[in-house]
Amino acid sequence: MVPFIACLLLFLLGLYAIVLKRNIIKIIIGFSLMEYAVNLLFAFIGFKQGAIAPIITRLGMTQDFVDPLPQALVLTSIVIGLATTALMLAFAMRIYEKYHTFDITEIRRLRG
Amino acid sequence: MIELYVLLVAMLAAAVVAIEIKDLLAAAVSMGMVGFSVAILFILVQAPDLAIVQIVVEILAVVFFAAVILRTTHDDSTVQLRITSRMILPAVLYGIFVLMFVAVMTSVLRELPVFGSPLMRVAGNYLAVGLNQSGAANLVTAIVLDFRAYDTIGEAVVLFTAVVGVLTIVRQIGRKADAGEEHA
Amino acid sequence: MSRGMTVIVQSVTRLVAGMLFLFGCYIVLHGHLTPGGGFAGGVLIAAAFILVSLAFGSVENVEQHRYTFSSVFESLGGLGFLAIGLAGYLAGHQFLSNLWPKVGEPLTLFSAGTIPLANIAIAMKVGAGLFAIFLALGASRFVMKD
Numbered sequence: 001m002v003p004f005i006a007c008l009l010l011f012l013l014g015l016y017a018i019v020l021k022r023n024i025i026k027i028i029i030g031f032s033l034m035e036y037a038v039n040l041l042f043a044f045i046g047f048k049q050g051a052i053a054p055i056i057t058r059l060g061m062t063q064d065f066v067d068p069l070p071q072a073l074v075l076t077s078i079v080i081g082l083a084t085t086a087l088m089l090a091f092a093m094r095i096y097e098k099y100h101t102f103d104i105t106e107i108r109r110l111r112g
Numbered sequence: 113m114i115e116l117y118v119l120l121v122a123m124l125a126a127a128v129v130a131i132e133i134k135d136l137l138a139a140a141v142s143m144g145m146v147g148f149s150v151a152i153l154f155i156l157v158q159a160p161d162l163a164i165v166q167i168v169v170e171i172l173a174v175v176f177f178a179a180v181i182l183r184t185t186h187d188d189s190t191v192q193l194r195i196t197s198r199m200i201l202p203a204v205l206y207g208i209f210v211l212m213f214v215a216v217m218t219s220v221l222r223e224l225p226v227f228g229s230p231l232m233r234v235a236g237n238y239l240a241v242g243l244n245q246s247g248a249a250n251l252v253t254a255i256v257l258d259f260r261a262y263d264t265i266g267e268a269v270v271l272f273t274a275v276v277g278v279l280t281i282v283r284q285i286g287r288k289a290d291a292g293e294e295h296a
Numbered sequence: 297m298s299r300g301m302t303v304i305v306q307s308v309t310r311l312v313a314g315m316l317f318l319f320g321c322y323i324v325l326h327g328h329l330t331p332g333g334g335f336a337g338g339v340l341i342a343a344a345f346i347l348v349s350l351a352f353g354s355v356e357n358v359e360q361h362r363y364t365f366s367s368v369f370e371s372l373g374g375l376g377f378l379a380i381g382l383a384g385y386l387a388g389h390q391f392l393s394n395l396w397p398k399v400g401e402p403l404t405l406f407s408a409g410t411i412p413l414a415n416i417a418i419a420m421k422v423g424a425g426l427f428a429i430f431l432a433l434g435a436s437r438f439v440m441k442d
Contacts (some may be wrong), residue, residue, distance in 0.1 A: 003227055006120040008217055009144075012210060017131045019206045022190040024235065025136050025181065029143050032173065033127050036150050039162075044253055046235075047157040049228035054251040055160075055331065057244055059402065062237055063279045065251070067157045068242075069235040072255035076267040079335050079422055082169045082176075083274035086429045090281040093433070102136075102246070103190050107214040154357065160331035161316040164323070168339040172426060173345065174433070179433045247397040247408035248328035257414045258314065264414075268374055268421055275425040283433040 003044045011037035024092045024102045028085060035081040039074045046070035137186040140177035144170055161252045175247035213282050301351050309351035316344040320423075327415040328408040334418030341423040346430050359431055366428040373421030380410050380417065 011034055017030025046067030053085035092102065100106050123146050147170030154163040173267035216252040225231050234240075238255055256264055323330075324337030347364070381392040389395075400407035 001227060003116065003120060004221055004224065006124060007205045008213075008276060008290065009124060012213065013124070013127045013211070015133060016189065016206060017201050021131065023136070025186045026131060026176070026188065028255065029130050031138055033130070033146060039166075040150055040153060043154055043157050043159050043162060043248055044227060045224065046159075047228060048228050048230055048232075051158060053331070054157040055329075055404070056249040056251070064195055065239055067232050067235045068238060068251045068255055069250045071159050071162055072260060073263070075165060075252065075333075075335055076263055078162070078165050078181075079339065080171050080267055080270050080274075082173055082339075082426070083271050083429070085173055086176050086426075086433070087274045087277050087281075089176055090278045090433065093180050094182060094281050101264050102185070102188070161333065161336065164332055164336040164337065168336060169345055171348070172339065172430075173344060175350075176430070176433060179430075183434065233323050241319045243402060245397060246394055246411065247400070247402055248411050249408075250328055250330065250333070252331075253328050253333045253411060253415070255326075257411045257418075258397075261414070264380070264418065265377070265392070268377060268418070271422065271425050272370070274375060275428055278429050278432050282434070 001037045004041065007037045007041040007044065009041070010034075022103050022105055024095065024104060027104075028092065031080070032085055035077070037078060038083075042070040060107065061092045113156075116153065119153050126196070133192075134188050134191045135186055136188050137183050139188070140174055140181060143177070144174040147173065161250070161255065162248050213248070301353075305351050308371070310348055313344050313351075316347065317341060320344060320419075324415055324419040325405070326413065328405065328411045334415040335422055337415070338419035338422030339426060341419065342426040342430070349430075356433050363428060363431050364425040366431065369420050369424035370428060373417045373419070373424060376417035377414060377421065380414050381439050383410070398407075 014030040014033030014035075014037060017033065018027050021027055021030065046069065048066045049065060051064035051066045055066040055069070056110060096102060101107065124150065125217075126142050126145040130139045130146060133139050135141065147166065151163050151166040151170065154160075154166055206296040238251060238259060242254045243249065243253045246258040248258065318344075320337045320340035322337075323332035323340060324334060327333030345362075365383075384393040384395055385389065385391045387395055394409040397409040399409065400414065402408075405412075
């Protein structure tokens with residue numbers, strides 16, 4: 001139960017950065033933290049006490065394996081997370097070149 | 113499992129530092145520490161595939177952050193200790209969301225399987241027939257590229273869209289701004 | 297000392313970059329037997345290229361060539377994955393179904409049908425795409441500004 005609660009706390013920390021921070025880089029860091037929280041929650045849900053990683057090393061193994069399905073889902077999600085983070089960083093860089101600031105309230109004032 | 117709890121505490125502490133510190137480069141490095149903690153946690157819960165991907169992806173994420181921060185500025189001028197009036201509405205909304213989130217999550221956490229004993233309703237079938245039907249010894253690869261390969265196609269499409277988006281946003285200004293044509 | 301990092305970094309990079317690339321190829325090719333696969337191996341290969349271009353810097357037109365090559369390789373990876381899917385469809389099964397899963401001895405390198413080929417395609421797509429993002433963000437020209 002404690003690992004799940006830690007994941008939820010990390011999710012709330014990321015959401016706090018997105019809602020209440022005014023710096024764009026901090027907001028992107030908040031997005032990354034939320035993504036880590038969700039990935040970690042998936043991996044924790046699939047964990048089985050005393051089991052081994054789901055890789056068959058010889059024929060006719062009888063040990064318990066952990067759940068491989070959440071791992072397969074998270075595997076694609078991690079790489080997608082890096083690509084979307086890079087996309088957000090590109091937006092941030094473009095905004096900085098136009099407005100010379102990362103402060104979102106300044107950007108709103110300069111619109112038009 | 114004491115090391116798992118130590119890593120969880122370190123992860124949360126690094127997340128707080130990454131959000132609150134004034135220097136943006138230090139914030140990116142703290143975010144890297146969160147990512148590496150997550151990678152080691154993946155090893156502890158027997159997911160070596162995820163650990164490898166997470167470590168390498170985290171290195172690249174910190175490199176991307178450092179590239180953008182060194183190209184622009186690494187001083188967060190918005191960090192301030194006193195509370196201004198325009199922070200009140202987001203803070204109230206966030207507080208309301210946190211209350212609702214906690215209320216929902218207390219019931220969800222009661223429904224979730226206990227940590228260490230998953231349900232494995234779908235995965236039991238994959239574990240039973242995976243080696244025979246796909247021939248792959250690594251069952252995660254068997255699921256990613258055989259049983260659930262449509263997920264991988266979707267991932268490829270999202271990755272392609274993100275790459276095209278980055279190139280579209282950055283390439284032209286990167287070249288033109290050096291020549292002094294746009295937004296001088 | 298015109299571009300790139302110091303001579304220490306460059307010497308270490310000469311020793312390490314080849315091994316990093318080789319390790320990435322190993323992870324891709326053994327993706328159906330050991331931990332890893334197309335995603336991890338592709339990101340590792342991209343990291344090898346990124347290490348070289350961070351350590352040695354780059355000239356504008358060389359970077360243009362690298363950008364073109366990475367775009368071509370990314371498209372080839374995506375097309376290869378779609379071709380593997382279509383091959384399963386044309387052979388009379390569903391789209392993306394695995395051809396010849398029984399060919400070869402299990403737990404050896406040549407087994408698992410089309411899964412190693414799909415791993416290679418995914419690795420090309422992921423590695424080339426991330427390297428293109430790195431070139432677009434322009435890190436190799438701005439890291440050593442001061």
